[in-house]
Amino acid sequence: MVNFRKTVRKICFCCGKRKYETKSPEEDNKDFGGIENVAYEKENTMEAAKSRTVPEQKLSNVIQTHDFLEHYKDMISYDDINRENEELKNCFRSDVVSRVAQLPGNRGKNRYMNVLANEATRVKLAGSYINANYIEIKNSQTKDYIATQGPLPGTKADFWNMIWAEKSLVIVMLVQLVENGRIKCDQYWPFDEKKETVSETIEVEKTEENIMPLWTERTFYLSNGTDTRKVRHYQFTSWGGGTSETLPNISDLVSFIKHVRSDLPLEDIGPMVVHCSDGSAKTGLFIALDQVLRDLTEESFVNILGMVYQMKKCRQSLISSESQYKLIYDSVRDSLLGKFDETDAISDGIKTSLSVENLNEEELHKPYVNPALMDDSSSDSSGSLTDSDEELPTIIPNTMKATDITINDNSSSSGSEPFND
Template sequence: MDVCVLLFSLPEPLSGVIEGISAGMFLIGMLIAVISLLVYRQRVRKVAVQESPVVRMSMWKQGPTSGMYVGVRSSRRISSPVKAAHFESHLTKLQADSNYLLSEEFEDLKDVGRNQPLDAARLPENRGKNRYNNILPYDSTRVKLSYLEDDPCSDFINASYIPGNNFRREYIATQGPLPGTKDDFWRMVWEHNVYNVVMVTQCVEKGRVKCDHYWPADREPLYYGDLVVQMLSESVLAEWTIREFKISYEGRPSFPRVVRHFHYTVWPDHGVPETTQSLIEFVRTVRDYIDRAPSTGATVVHCSAGVGRTGTFMVLDRVLQQLDSIGTVDVYGCVFDLRLHRSHMVQTEYQYSFLHQCVRDVLRARKLRSEQENPLYPIYENFNPDYYRDFVYTGR
């Protein structure tokens, strides 16, 4: 009996050893699997960074003097350049599934620049100078006027410096003047050496006042503070009007300045013009005048709030220059840059989409011109030349 008990008790320690080995092998296998997963994810991240052409950032505040971004990390794109030859296919992807990717792009821009202080605009003394209480200039990019007498708030106007392709302060985006800020508007034009003013709103739209009538209605000069403004000429066209004003300082009437006023009259609030051709031709016209201006002073652009139609005009001006100079367009990057300097620039997804349509139609018009010059040039699929025949630009 003792021998039998001894024989049957031997397997017990052997089974314990086997269980221990199995547990160890399981833990080692789990460790190898975790390490392999971490290595794989790290490789995927490196490939993604190498393949992505965009720069990303977490904080969107930009120093207007240095032009440098602050707080950069790899989680936020700031540009998305597309070559002209690839733009048509790029837009097709954005518009697929009811503009799904385009909507995502626009949503991605929602909070850009919104972490900047607005202290000057929120001062009690300045609140009445803002047409809308949610459209305010950032302290870092606001346009400052000279102080008047002992008024410490007389330097404020709801206007922001906006960068262009040529200068960091190429534009001034501002709201449509109020009855109490018309003098400030003309003072800004005078003090900041402005030669061109672009207005992309009507004074009254759908029964609502969008902008005060801030210029002389006839040849009779009007006083705006210490400035005298007189209309020299007015050319009324189907979709815009071009005026010329002589502006002079009351104390120095012998040193006047001529300011051109480009008034686009067929752009509904929060909407877009009926055709891309109309706005493109207007932007081209303004750009030609700006390039011939005797000074490099900023160009003032305003609608009602100074963000939606104003931003759309500026972005279109910039991307058309990009196409002409480098053959690449970056709608997303331009809107991103503008929103660092003033909130809500290009205010609606409809306006953002319209900018892409404008670029597409310019490229199609160029394609048509090439086809006319060279009949053997390949033709776009589903392309209707009748729509674009009058849309071709020469010398571009």
């Protein structure tokens, strides 16, 4: 029998010339198909995954805090912020993403096939796959965050299994369930106060829900039959829909970040789990702003380029545009100018106690309208919402037809879908 061999074209990184090599069909099939997750994990260790990344080209731009404002003016004048962002884009290759994510049995667990987990920092579940990464910014031994996509109907169990396995007690959600008529995230928590079995071993009970002008807070209790944990859930509801280029009002987001940080439990906890729709732009901005605001209080310098570089080493899709990257610099500038001094008072003063137990049936299902969207003057050049960024209720009204909503069909995801938090 003739052994057909197919030709594969490659590029030589030394001289740029095209090289050709051959693979047998049997060898080619080993790349993606015909292997189980467990077998792949045994064959491909963490060190093997790291060897597929680009050679170390660590990017850094340390700026002393007392020099930052003057340095910022120079960077604006010489377009250095955009240059830094371009350096970040060109610093990574696409082969750092997980091949496990591309296995036939796992493709449906990714919201978009062009927003995948980096292999070296991928969160690994026992017997399953989840599109999530540890984000290690300053110390590879310290996993401060987990960046992930919003759960799909078929990945809710994996999401809660990850929360339990990682001992995470804080979840930050940066997207509404429905935005501009499109489902952005499946509701992965109970609709009422009854316990809900979310996986084979875990039950979740929602005991509290407080709705505020800029965000909503919830309290969950997780149980595996022998142990119970309290998990806090913070959903930022005033970001707005649109594309990944849609930016929030900086003051609103900083107020939310400071509130979440001040409300963290005192005991040692696992990584803070942060998600939007696909775990890219909004997730990256939250993590970056949270970290840089902490640096301003704990350090005498900031290193935004180095910080974002470390973040993208962990999950390449974080911070994907110049406007997102510049927003980090703008937040440091505004913080040093004292523009955020009132945000602590705001985060404490705007709370409206709307516990679920105090709401009647009519109030419980009444759509929440963000007051910020009712005032045209609330929009500014920093990226706050406009009239076109309508917020839809997180609970779909019974009058809404199924045809009014566009559902992301993962079976047809081809990678052409843009980052769309």
